[in-house]
Amino acid sequence: MERPPVDRPSLDALARLDGVDDSAWLDVIQKMDEVYSQLVQDEIALEEKNVQLEQSQQFIFGLLSAMSDVLVACDEACRIEETNAALCALVGRPDDALRGLPLAELLADAASGERLRAALASTGRGGASVEIDLRDAQGQPVPVDLNVTPRFNAAGQRVGHLFVGRPLGELKRAYRELREAHEALKRTQQQLLHSEKMASLGRLVAGVAHELNNPISFVLGNVHALQRYSERLREYLAALHAGSPGDEQARLRAKLRIDHLLADLPSLIEGTLEGAQRTADIVQGLKRFSAVDREERGTVDLNGVVERAIHWVRKGTAPAFAVHWSPGPPCPVTGSAGQLLQVLMNLVQNAYDAAATRPDTAPALWITLEREADRVRLRLRDNGPGIAPEHLSRIFDPFFTTKPVGKGTGLGLSISYGIVEQHGGRLTAGNHPVGGAEFVLELPGGA
Template sequence: MSDTGNRAEDIGHTGHPGELVGVGEDMWMEVIHKMDEVYSDLLQYEVALEEKNAKLEESQQFIFSVLTAMSDILVVIGRDGSIEDVNPAFEQITGRRTEDLRGTSIFDLFGTEEARDEARKLFSPLSDGEVRDRELPLRGNDGQLVPVSFNCRPRFSVVGKSLGLVVTGRPIGELQKAYHQLRQAHEDLKLTQQQLLHSEKMASLGRLVAGVAHELNNPISFILGNVHALRRYAGRLEEYLGAVHEGGAVDHLAELRQRLRIDRILDDLNPLIDGTIEGAERTRQIVDGLKRFSAVDRDEQQHFDLTEVLERSVRWVCQAARKAFDVVIDLPGPLPVVGSPGQMQQVLMNLVQNAFDATREVETPRLEITGVRQQSDEEDLIELRFHDNGSGIAPGNLPHVFDPFFTTKPVGQGTGLGLSISYGIVEHHGGRLQARTDPRGGAVFVLTMPLDT
């Protein structure tokens, strides 16, 4: 067969020019499906990329807003100290724009040669990379030195390679101003606390004036009665002694002695004088207690008997009460403690007064005060329990009993400071003050104090 015939057979075998031999329709459909999948993936990648770009822009905007709002200066520097970025606060201090600062050395911005040398040591990759509250002067936009308290931390790449430092700082003038304001606020708070404490004490004292006056009335009345009796006795003795000095007859003197009852006067003089002294001493003790209670607080460290202070506190509250208030005290004898008797009397009077207020609606108000001595590993303690027969403390109010200004009394009948101040006083004396509701009814306040043994 000729070559021409062979070529004709080959052409007849391959078909039309450009066609692939052995590629069927199923193969073409599979290729088209793969192309669709690739195109779909490309669309998804593009959507995800756009979302990430949007988040990146949002993050950049957030960082920019934070840097713009910062009042402290911030500088990002490389390992060689060249500035890579700054915030607007740094621009404001130096008077130079970020574009002008990028690539320049941060060390050239310090105001003195000593400061530049110190900065090179601090902001060096050879140092530990951390600076805390180091004061150095910058050259301000007006040419004046601006003292700044600097802090810095190293920054690293994702693989842990050192990239440089992040330097922050605050002008010392602002720090001094903030410190002055803080100190002034602290002083104002201390003064307000002292005023509130004194006001609460005066309020408590005012409520008890009637009871104290009644207590003072007893010894004063006793003294006054004795003085009147002594005056009458003095008149009779004067008359009798006058007759003796005139040299009267023995019978006349005997009759006069019997009529004036001189022997009875002589027998009665010592009891009258002793009673007067006792009444005066009792008055002095009451006045002394008033002075200790009403005095402005001092950090007194005295040895005193807590039992005596408690009994006086109960007596004053009960005498000021306008109705009968039964208080039963069961203590294990004298309780020696160290501290301020005036402050502790304020605490005890407050607890007794609160018990009386809590039992106003009770037909027979009653308060039981019991004391139990306890021994811990380090000290002896006395636990005083104040249990009244009132309605108790609501569960919702129990966590707030000692909060300042918290009160369940009507407006105008309580400041809400009594228990809060008492809690602070007890803590200052090394004790504890707790509150709870007794399952049998009524409220229970537990005062625990260290004893002076």
């Protein structure tokens, strides 16, 4: 800012004043310049302060306008001093019409006024919550949940109250949408759990089909042989009943090999019964350890669960899998046999899949079972490449998998982790010092 020129009296004119020399007048002119310069600086600073104040006001106005919650600032007598656009829209009145208006005039009923007065009386230096009914633009009551906070000036004196709240209709709608989203998430989770169970069931069925093939084929072969034998016996008995001569009976007996047939019958019947019993045992085992059982809890021998998991994975997808496992004394735990089998099948199958990626060695798995006081610890270590450090923290995340597309759902370990937690146990993963991945399953011991 340029200063206007200052008319200064000449030194000759000043010298004409009696008793005043030139140096004194120079000091006066210098002080005048300093005062004027200070005035200019103060004016510039004041303009900067005004710009900042205007920006702050615009910022605060923008915040008030953007708020979706209603806001009312009142004095100590509960007369409205400041509002926002949300309140104006709710009650159908402009901001100018609301200023100075008692807040009580916006209430829909006397009960709301009583609740508001009780909340104001309980605020002190803190806040309070109250639910009141405001009249909307059509005069209808609208429930609003308000937070009441006292306002203080710079000296610490209370000068009024601040009311911030949201119409409960919006809260109910938001809650309904949240509940619907939660229900949809639960349905999706159930579908994913079902998909993973079906994948486990598929591996189980593959093993069952292979397991049932031998005894059923044996039974079918014996039944066909018995059918042929029955036809030959029927022909021979018909000749006997017809009273055929002795030599004709002897010729027919030799032709039909009746003696060999009678000698072979006991072994055929015994083999058929053995095959049928083997099939019944397989079905009974499948019934006990099915991955889709009714999830009933009871005492389960963990040795048996491990054996069945190894058995079904080998029969289904990994016949050449070398599993080093020696069952020890009974190790009871409390839980669901089917769910625990699903966990063990996932761990054994994952161990085989990981170990099979190494072309230089045959897939192998070492399983050990330890029992300490009231805890059971099962360790499974494979000879695969191990778990990459960046994957260790994500190994149990849903949908995380390092398998190629179409080879894994990324849900097996996540679901297994959840099942173990539901049983009061813990499932952890890491890399063994000698190489390969190691999973540790801990469960509370049973009776």
